[in-house]
Amino acid sequence: MEFTIDFTDVVKENIHFLIFFGIPWSLTWVGILLFASFKGFIYVLNRFKYKFSFGKLNISERVVSPRLEVKKSWVVYSELALASQALGSDLVCVFQLHNGGKYNNGNSVLKFTQSHNYASRGHRNFYNASIKFSNILISMAPDWIAPAIEKGRSWNNISDMSLESAWRREFDRNNFKSYMQVCVKSEGIEEIIVSAFFNHTLKSSDVEKMFDSLSSYSHHIAAILKDKDEDKDNER
Structure with missing residues (x-):
């Protein structure tokens, strides 16, 4: 049917x-x-x-507000000054991690650049920093920048670095004896490294407490640098 x-x-x-x-x-x-x-x-x-x-x-980038960038930078410099005082360091720097294009095999060209620094009284930034610390390949700093990215934080006395290290020679040239640094991530992506440099050697017994302080300032700085709310800036 x-x-x-x-x-x-x-x-x-x-x-x-x-x-x-x-x-x-x-x-x-x-x-x-x-x-x-x-x-x-x-x-x-x-x-x-x-x-x-x-x-x-x-397809174009948004126009960056120079006024907003200047205001952010002043706040970053203030945070670096406070970090320098808290740690007793001679120089504190912000190294921003960035993509410098693509290799022919498709891999990103990963670099770092010093964007901000604060030197305590009687000290100065690295000699010729605008050249030696600008658009540098991360792969060229396996004994310095790379450990901070890999572990999230690192420290070292310069005397413990390899004698063949170009970075050891650079630090020696600027009379630094030690450094410590914190890498800040956002959404799983490494964004900045905040490094503190000292004209004296560090003791391992003092480093952990100092790391807590440096980490706090580093996260404040990362949040400031990432803030892109121009409307909020215009309201102030």
Whole structure:
């Protein structure tokens, strides 16, 4: 026995249901999906710093507010000064980690650059720091920057570094005897390293307590540098 269904009769019998419930319900869900898709699209544009105007996608970075950057930098310098006083260090630096492009094999060119520093009274930043500590490959500092990235924190007395190390020669040239540093991550990505340098050797018994202090200042600095709320700046 075969059964057949006449959909024409079904539609006729349920026409009022379709008009007053089925069609509005369908349009509502279509609207919700379109709205969600639009919000997702806007999120992607904002997340990757793209701008959309006049129906055309312009791939460009947002304009950085010089006023906001100057205000952030002054706060960072204040944090570095407080860190220097708390640790008794002679120089405290912020090294920002960044991508310097791509190798032909697809790997990122990972680099670090000194962006801020504070030297205590009677001391100074590294000689020629704008060249020697700018756009430096992380792979070129396996005995100094790399341990901080790998472990989250590191310290060393310069005399314990290899005699063949170019960084040991650099530290000796600037009369530093030891250093300690903290690497700050955000969402699993290493962003900055805050390093404190000393004109005297460090004792292992003193380092742990000093690390707690340096870590606190480092996280404050990382949060300040990452703040991109220009509207908040304009309200102040």
